[in-house]
Amino acid sequence: MAILGMSGGRTSPGTGAGPTPSRPVFWVAPLLYLAVLLAGLTAAAHNSSLATARTAAFVVGLLLLLLLERGPVRPPLALLAARLVLIVAVAALDDSGLSRALLVLVPFTAYFAFGRTAALALTGCCVAVVLALYTLSEPAWYADPEYVSDLLMLLIGLVLALSMAAVAIGEQRGRARLEEYAARVAELSATDERNRLARDIHDSLGHHLTAIAVQLEKAAAFRGHDPHAADQAVADARRSAGLALDDVRTSVRALRDDRAAPFSLPAALAELVRELDDGRIQASLQVDGEPYDALGADGAALTTLYRTAQEALTNVRRHADAGRVTVSLTFGADSARLVVADDGRGFRPGAVTVSQGFGLLGIQERARLLGGTAGIDSASGAGTRITVEIPRVVPETGA
Structure with a gap:
């Protein structure tokens, strides 16, 4: 038998x-x-x-x-x-x-x-x-x-x-x-990937498209009485379009190759601040501590901090009506901390619509996925302060 x-x-x-x-x-x-x-x-x-x-x-x-x-x-x-x-x-x-x-x-x-x-x-x-x-x-x-x-x-x-x-x-x-x-795991993985792509598109392309729209509006407003400023705004819009195209190419490469290209976070933040400081808004960057190239195995934490600053500054440009913005980046022994604060009109978190709050939700999701924290403090007429802290993962060395 x-x-x-x-x-x-x-x-x-x-x-x-x-x-x-x-x-x-x-x-x-x-x-x-x-x-x-x-x-x-x-x-x-x-x-x-x-x-x-x-x-x-x-x-x-x-x-x-x-x-x-x-x-x-x-x-x-x-x-x-x-x-x-x-x-x-x-x-x-x-x-x-x-x-x-x-x-x-x-x-x-x-x-x-x-x-x-x-x-x-x-x-x-x-x-x-x-x-x-x-x-x-x-x-x-x-x-x-x-x-x-x-x-x-x-x-x-x-x-x-x-x-x-x-x-x-x-x-x-x-x-x-x-x-x-x-x-079920495949379905959840697909959902996570869709959410990640949605965050990247919102934070990256959304930022550049907002900059292009603002610069074109500026060009239209200055065309009659300050042609030089209008031409400069058009040039800035063209430059933002090129940056948006570069971001698209970077995202495509990331989808084809999981290895993220290394980049300098202080330098990238300095570029974001320079874009925002257009005369109407005074923007400044302060970096404390010794910068390190990676917080995690694939640099995802550095990308999270960069996307947070990108989204926060986009919101300042679109909604805050602020006169001054400060970006602070602190490299500590165990974590990196980013703070973006403005003196704009602020908002009541409960009154934010779904479309307006998607970027803020993306900030919190990115931080949570890496074991970090994200805080958003704001009130009507009191400006907005966004704080994100990501733990540092130090590679283990063999004995």
Whole structure:
């Protein structure tokens, strides 16, 4: 009966009625039928008294059983009953005695199609059928060691078949759960990636497009009485468009290659401050501590601080109506801290609309993903102060 120790086919997660029935591996039953056929033909060849018609009927019975294996995954009870009748008939026609082993296929198949309860019930039926045949052929069979041995072997085969079916079903359900979990992880990963792309587009392109819009408005306003200032504004708008294109190319490279290009955060912040300091807004940058090139394994923390400053300064330009902005960057032993403060009109956080608050939400999400903190302090008429602190991850060195 060792050939019954196999794993079954796939199942899919159930929705209340249990898992979808599955078919055992296709080669198990045919292999057992072949073994019985060879044993029966060998016994017939060594016993010339066996009728040819009986041998032919034995072979036909095995062929019919093989055809039944191609039936539906969940066969009707009539089909299971027909299989049981055929097995009994084949066992009666086979003098080798091996055909009785086919009885284990009935509960084994039922386990996959109908579950454990049906399989146990059919196991009892198979044992009852064998006991009935023994009683009809030899009323005192229990005194014959050969009959008792055959019955014990059948019981062992049935137990092994049910055990292996239970293991196979458990493995199938476990695989189905793993596939479901994998699908959920893939969905969550896709969602995280969409959110990351949304943050990058908002913080990067949004910043440059805002700068372009402001500079073009300035050019239109100064065209009549200060052509030089208007031309400078157009040049600045053209430069912002080039920076936006560079950001797009950088993002595309990042999608194709996970290795982020290193950059100097103080220099990048100085460029943002220079863009903002256009005469109407006085912007300044202060850097404390010894700068380091990376806070994390891939520079994600440096990018988070840069995007935070970018978004904060974009909001200053679009909404704050501020006259002065200060950007402070502090490199500490354990973390880096960025503070962007303005003296603008401020806002009530609860009154911010979804479209206006998306950038602020992105700041908080970026910091949280890296184990950092983000604080946004503002009130009407009191300006706005955004503080982000990201822990530093120091690479481990070998002893």
